[in-house]
Amino acid sequence: MSDQSNVRFAGGVNIAMKIPKADYEDTVRFYRDTLGLPVTDHPATGAPSVARTCSVEFGPVTLWLDRVDAYSRSDLWLELRTSDVPAAAAHLAGAGTPTCDEVEPFEDTDAQAHWIRNPAGVVHLLNGRPTDAAADAAADAAP
Template identity: 40%
Template sequence: MLRPGRNIAIKVPLHRWDETLAFYRDKVGLEVIRTFDKSVSFRFGEMTLWLDRVDHQSQVDVWLELFTDDPTGALTKLGSPKRDELEPLDGVTGHWTSDPAGTVLLIRKEG
């Protein structure tokens, strides 16, 4: 069984970073939780919205998180490709994959 996670990531190209960050922080008025070198997290209701700067990307991607007790079984059930090369999964039990439209999904155990 899959259920929504707590994180949404928007992968933002370098040429759109400053205006996108200002949009969510200043115009939308979201509360900044943490700031890193290439990433800023915002409180987004009960979720966390991450803006991640991607220096060598030309378009925006949205990445979603899903929880399950069996990430490998869920990947098989979905029939989705394993895409673990996308980002390191340090300390996370799960897999990167994507839906048919190309939206990146992190299917992981909670905790």
């Protein structure tokens, strides 16, 4: 069993913008052509709701532009890092923030992750897989 008293969180390096089909191409052009940021197309994810995705080098973070055909308005999703996902999920549930993994299935069934929503309804990926040394160092240094 995980010790919830030592749970630490840090902002992650990924932001996902869920974009309706009608706005997707114009949004990609905005980041690529208007702002001149590097944009890379990727194969669609395993999540059935995401029809197309690309990444934007957005300073120290990666901005993922996900085309979601069933959406009528854009939505922003954030990544939250932790070193102990089960303890973090238990801590959050105890504070009134349960996981909501039904928002989007994980492609990797062994994912060390959960989806949560903040009180304003913004979805966060609670991620236990370190992929960025700076974010991991911040998580370790957090009080």
